Amino acid sequence: MAKKKTAHLTLKLTEGEQDLLSHLENGYQLETDSLGGNPVLRHLKDDEIIRPLSANASTVKALEKRRLIRAGKGRNPLTLVWRLSKR
Numbered sequence: 001m002a003k004k005k006t007a008h009l010t011l012k013l014t015e016g017e018q019d020l021l022s023h024l025e026n027g028y029q030l031e032t033d034s035l036g037g038n039p040v041l042r043h044l045k046d047d048e049i050i051r052p053l054s055a056n057a058s059t060v061k062a063l064e065k066r067r068l069i070r071a072g073k074g075r076n077p078l079t080l081v082w083r084l085s086k087r
Helices: 015-025 057-065
Strands: 028-033 040-043 069-073 079-084
Touching (some): 015 028, 015 079, 057 069
8 A cells, every 4th residue: 555645844943843744734634722822633524533632722822823724613613623725
């Protein structure tokens, strides 16, 4: 089976940032509370939820600042869903 190609970024990313982006590219969506804290990854096919140990609110803010992810509306008013930016 061939390996999936991931986007080659010229930016230097931390291990936590790389991990989050990898999950987002492979069918997960990132959900946080309205302040960007308490990040969880939800698999879109089977609704499996995992909590990334290497990510926190500052990781999410750093990815947003670099315009690698963008916020959207979540399932309830206090939840943000983050998706990959179209670049």
